[in-house]
Amino acid sequence: MSPTVDLLIPQMATGDATSNHTRLIQQLLEEKGLETRVVVERKSRSDGSDLSVEKWKGDARVSILQHSIGSEVAQFVIRKKTPVVLNYHNITPASYFQSWQPELAKSVQRGRQQLGQLARLTRRGIADSEFNARELRDLGIDDVVVAPVLWKLGSGVPPSEPGDSTDIDGGGTVLFVGRLAPNKCQHDLIAAFAVLSRFRPEARLVLVGQASPPQYLHSLKSLARRLGVHGRVVFAGKVSDKNLLQWYQLSDVLACTSEHEGFGVPLVEAMANGLPVVAYDAAAVAETVQDAGIVIRDKRPVTMALALHRVLSDGQLRQSLRDRGVKSAQRFDISVTREQMWIALKDLVEVGD
């Protein structure tokens, strides 16, 4: 007998945000008494998946497809013309990868083509952000609900703990969290950091995240060397959750120069950990940060550096950002987002019970 809900995802991977999101949806639905099944491109014994898409018949009451870059799972849905709930996590424009990783550029192009085809099969779109929701509506999907990514927000700082209200003399640690990728524009951040070093010679920049593509990391290191800041830029790579929390707690400001964020998990994590946020206003960034961070419309090196300098030198501003951030991040607490997800799915999965 087929389950009530099939959860379709290209693959389940440890440490992957979409995989965690899928597991939490599964947990939510099973707690509501619904039978679920995880369908992947290729079933593995260890990843918690239940079925390879080759054997999937598309006969569950509801099929929820996680979609970002091009995948075989999405292709099966299109071939079978199975109506789905499309959980859309956005697709980075291919132009960002064209000159760095042409294979990835092709993959995201394919994802966008599939998105157009999936639009006709979508019963309901679920978008991480209003930014993503607009894309779905532009494709002609009328029924679109905004429900953020589900993840367990790690916070190490209680909201009431007083922050440092003085200037961080001559230094300060600027943090970026996320894949090192051309669309995240860490090169802009290193450029801004080079200017910041003029005002704050002891400042440090920490880039946490895996490189994708690797040659972009190579170029970032070249840039840091060329600008004479390589000794003050830490490429921490992919870190454990525990270490990530420590970086949030250790740092003085989170900077985001990304040009394409469908949601921005690190922005929320930083806010939850009382870390002030300075971000470039692009895609869903402003929507995620709201009035809890400094959002600037110009990320040229001098502007970004001055924004970081202002936060690092103004204790009152830091305290305000910290308080607002901690409060604002509560919007994305798992108890809240689970409820939003349930509201988004309830009428579909409970029909006929």
Place this chain on the structure above:
Amino acid sequence: MSELDLKQVSAEIEADADKRRRQDREIAQLEHDIEQAWADIAESESCLHVIDEDGDFLNQAANLASLDPHVPIGSRRGLRGVKWLVRKLSYWYARFLTDQFNVFAGVLIRHLRNVETRLGRLEGAAGYLGDGTVPAGFGVLDSPPEPSSEVVSHVAGLAGSGPCLVLSGGKGAIVEAISQQGISVHGVEQDPDRVLAGLRRRLDIRAGGVLPHLVGAENGEFGTIVLTGFVETLPLRDLVGMVNQASLKLKKTGRIVVAVADPAARARVEAELGSGLGISPVTWRHLLEQAGFDASLEPCSDSRITEIVVAQRTAPPSRP
């Protein structure tokens, strides 16, 4: 403070940046130069699709032959059967081909690695310090333990005039002890976890390789250079390069302090894995004397690092 208008703050920052660009030509030029630097790098490096972060082309080449035959094969039953058969046959044939290619590639890669090793030796003999400075140690030797409190206090007591440089800085115990004496000091560490630990204690631990940092420093910049930690795992040619570089970067009256364990005292596994890596304090003394230092050994009460080398400049520095 809750009434603070962040949009107003953002607008002020943007206006301030525009004002500075207009009024300060140096800032405007700096911004232009930075943007140009990235444009140059992106243009020249973005097409290097086969080079990974360490430029390890050979490791990438070794994976060229891997094929994945396990792709989904369609949904209609009859068509699926035909596709399955074609796929299996193709797979067997492709596997035969890839086996042949693997043999060829394996031989080729082995020869290329030999060439690479020989070039490395040639560079070493010529005193060239490349950018690939992560020590070529193995397993346990890549992670020498943090110095004991005995070593920390002993080394801190030997630190002469500043500024002081600690290579590698580890989690910052030596840096902290020296800075507590009022001496300007920073450490360099290549392990991000240790950098993190140092930063958590608000110590000046900078990320990077020890050799490039030393090479990039100004001549005559430091009063004291402490060599410890990852230095234990460096091969001889890097150590010789390090002594030469340290000699250049030291003030005329500067001092080098070396706190390393004796490789001869390593346990068997560590000794075999680290064969050819690291040298004893006695050999350090010899190298430093050859470089024109007046070097001596001081006993240390630590069970691992039993002797510390202290080298004082006695002759003008010579170029490597």
